[in-house]
Amino acid sequence: xxxxxxxxxxxxxxxxxxxxxxxxxxxxxxxxxxxxxxxxxxxxxxxxxxxxxxxxxxxxxxxxxxxxxxxxxxxxxxxxxxxxxxxxxxxxxxxxxxxxxxxxxxxxxxxxxxxxxxxxxxxxxxxxxxxxxxxxxxxxxxxxxxxxxxxxxxxxxxxxxxxxxxxxxxxxxxxxxxxxxxxxxxxxxxxxxxxxxxxxxxxxxxxxxxxxxxxxxxxxxxxxxxxxxxxxxxxxxxxxxxxxxxxxxxxxxxxxxx
Ligand code: SF4
Numbered sequence: 026x027x028x029x030x031x032x033x034x035x036x037x038x039x040x041x042x043x044x045x046x047x048x049x050x051x052x053x054x055x056x057x058x059x060x061x062x063x064x065x066x067x068x069x070x071x072x073x074x075x076x077x078x079x080x081x082x083x084x085x086x087x088x089x090x091x092x093x094x095x096x097x098x099x100x101x102x103x104x105x106x107x108x109x110x111x112x113x114x115x116x117x118x119x120x121x122x123x124x125x126x127x128x129x130x131x132x133x134x135x136x137x138x139x140x141x142x143x144x145x146x147x148x149x150x151x152x153x154x155x156x157x158x159x160x161x162x163x164x165x166x167x168x169x170x171x172x173x174x175x176x177x178x179x180x181x182x183x184x185x186x187x188x189x190x191x192x193x194x195x196x197x198x199x200x201x202x203x204x205x206x207x208x209x210x211x212x213x214x215x216x217x218x219x220x221x222x223x224x225x226x227x228x229x230x231x232x233x234x235x236x237x238x239x240x241x242x243x244x245x246x247x248x249x250x251x252x253x254x255x256x257x258x259x260x261x262x263x264x265x266x267x268x269x270x271x272x273x274x275x276x277x278x279x280x281x282x283x
Pocket of ligand 1: 198245256263
């Protein structure tokens, strides 16, 4: 369960005009709207690193297609990927978007690092302290700070709520930090401001991650968000500033979880 503490609204320009959405209410409303979202099909840190590297700038459906084809034709094991010929890997990588040769190179790198440094079993990082496990993951291609946090979250280890760009945009628009050009600073500001209201349960954090991401992808788009369809519009700073005319009049100052 998400803890239902008072929200920390740091950038609300006109607090009297808005109802206040706690983080738990935000997630509850998104869950009502989108339903319970399932995790990625990848299981364990090695498969999740491969999942992150399956595609480039393509939708989840294609990522799933490439990942599952690789799993079926080659196997989701480092030794199997290391010995697979290019004639097998390249056609699979071509389904994953631009620069398929680079993708094959990265798949081989992921296999090589796992074999050489972890004796072929990346699950061993899950017995290490969080910071060490995270450092180990950041050696792999395309895995930065939030990516490593996300992989560990889906392995049942959590240290806060990792956010990719969609989820971060939603929380910034709701007023959890100021929008700013410095992405890293904005990310840290949101993390700092939500830290005290996060649940401790990894499954609740996984669901929060998935729902915020989905909302950013489907309605709270970077350009022209569909605020008129949004279940969070009544408590949204961004909507209040940019599209206040369609908002219903405020009823009370705090919304309780449904
Ligand atoms: S009201 Fe608009 S800007 Fe605010 S969270 Fe919803 S879609 Fe995003």
